[in-house]
Amino acid sequence: MIDQIVQGVLLGGYYALVACGLSFMYGVMRIINLAHGSLAILAAFLVWYITEQLAVSPFIALLIVVPIMAALGWILQRTVLDRSLRSGPLTPLLSTFGIAIIIDNGLFERFGADTRSLAPNIGDLSYKSWTLPGGVTVGQLGLLTLGVAVVLIVGLQLFLKYAPLGRAIRATAEDPDTAELMGINSRSVYAAAAAIALGTVAIAGAFLGMRATFDPYSGGAQLIFAFEAVVIGGTGSLWGTLLGAIALGVAQNLGAQVNPKGFLIAGHLLFFCVLAVRVFAAGGFSLNWLKALWRSQPA
């Protein structure tokens, strides 16, 4: 039981990594990027490809992939998302879903259906672990992932709080028009935010590749995990996202104890419970709608 919780917390580290970019982008631009998971898989493939081609460690490859993904984020914002943001609340969902389909199938076209992993490329890091008193094992990779997630989130918070660009991002997120009046170019700020978000996606993709396997169509699942972490933790706060990610990881590991399929089911159930509580707390649940149903007059 305690072992499962510890493993869940470590798994939560990965979810926090993949969720923080989604949370960041949602916080700044109010966009839920439906291509988020697919972009993480794209990054994982890039890291894998560079690792294989140049015969370097995935960590070295990651140093190359982070700027590539950041540049991609910049381009994505300038070409697609800017335009989507201007054409109403539905368009970003539709356009990013289109991008997700293109990435998934593009990866399939280029790399085929085989599942890949970076685990063979990181030597004994993939399986080395420490044993705590009580027989609980802590994998080094899992701990490293959690550590990177915490550092990334602390770093993003400090950046948002103190760096000039961070302050500009916060101002733009608050009110883009007023920020413009203060001399901030909101388009550039958005592009920078998208670049940062995709930089974190690159890191998430690399760690996904190291701790598990992936294939061209794994993107949807990563998007769902990231989104669940964000919602469970409460939208709009990076610390909340970290806690949500850990809660998700713990719930999944406990669910797996009940049934092999329980891993995913428990995560989804936790997600819906949190939503239900949130709606209930906001006074959303009432039986008025039932009464309204009986009244014959439509709308």
Place this chain on the structure above:
Amino acid sequence: MTDAVWVRRWSSVSIITIVGLAGIIAILAFGPLFLGSYWTSRLTTLFIYIILAVMWNALAGYAGLVSVGQQAFFGLGAYVVIRLSDAGMPVYPAIALAPVIIAVLALVLSPLALRLRGGEFAIGMWVFAELAHLLVNLDSLIQGETGRSLIALSAFAPDVRRANNYWFALGAMTIFLALVFVLLRSRMGASVQAIRDNEEAAASVGVRVMATKRTIFVLAAAGCAAAGALTLSTLITFQPKTFFSVQWTAYMIFMTLVGGLGTFEGPIIGAIVFFIVESLFGSSGVWYLIALGASALVFSLWIPRGIWGTITARSGIQLMPIGYRLLFRK
């Protein structure tokens, strides 16, 4: 005293359209008698696509609810048919009952689902679809991803089965088109578009936001369930992975965006376009899917009105009398 303006809903074009549409459906009703087996089953598929496109458009184009999880209802519709059939119910009544059961499920789900906004609703529905998929996998009747065939269908000769599927699909399509038409022509049509454009403003002028959204949500769920049940009747085997695939939603989005989001005629045209594109390029596999994604992207950004919306904006033609036209009295 006469008013200076009057409202026109019907025009000669729209009367011709409605009569023409009824005529086409009446002719199509005799389809299996003169179409070969190939076209009978192909048209059945087209009818199913039209249902899916029209339902997704009702949700997104009219109620402003973008769902990436409509495959939940599609898959559950098929699953319910398997379950009912296993319980001894004849196949075709089971197919007719499945959408009703799923509508009740959607009604139960609606207080939670409809509190979510924008992207939250979109992915929340996807999570729901994943959950439904996993739970159906747990059913021992389905045996995980192995799936199960609709064995009772083998009681029908292939020709009879094909014709039945065709008539059921045509009937379902007609019913759902008529329901959406009546809904959009009623007061709810105006309410639902007001909600899409600005929910708070709509509520402030007395639109019953939740009731309106709920009606559309339940209708769309029932339509997707009907499409799922009908697809099962053509494929015969229920494989959870196929039926709960997000691909179905990708198709719905493609059809609606290409045809024209938020128009009545658009998704029908989109479904026909998709049907033709699939017939021509469906076998080219992955590039075909990349092209679908790319067209969804291009249409959402540069041609947001789609084919039909662009035509009406240019010419002012409205085939279906669901809007209002204000005219000055001469």
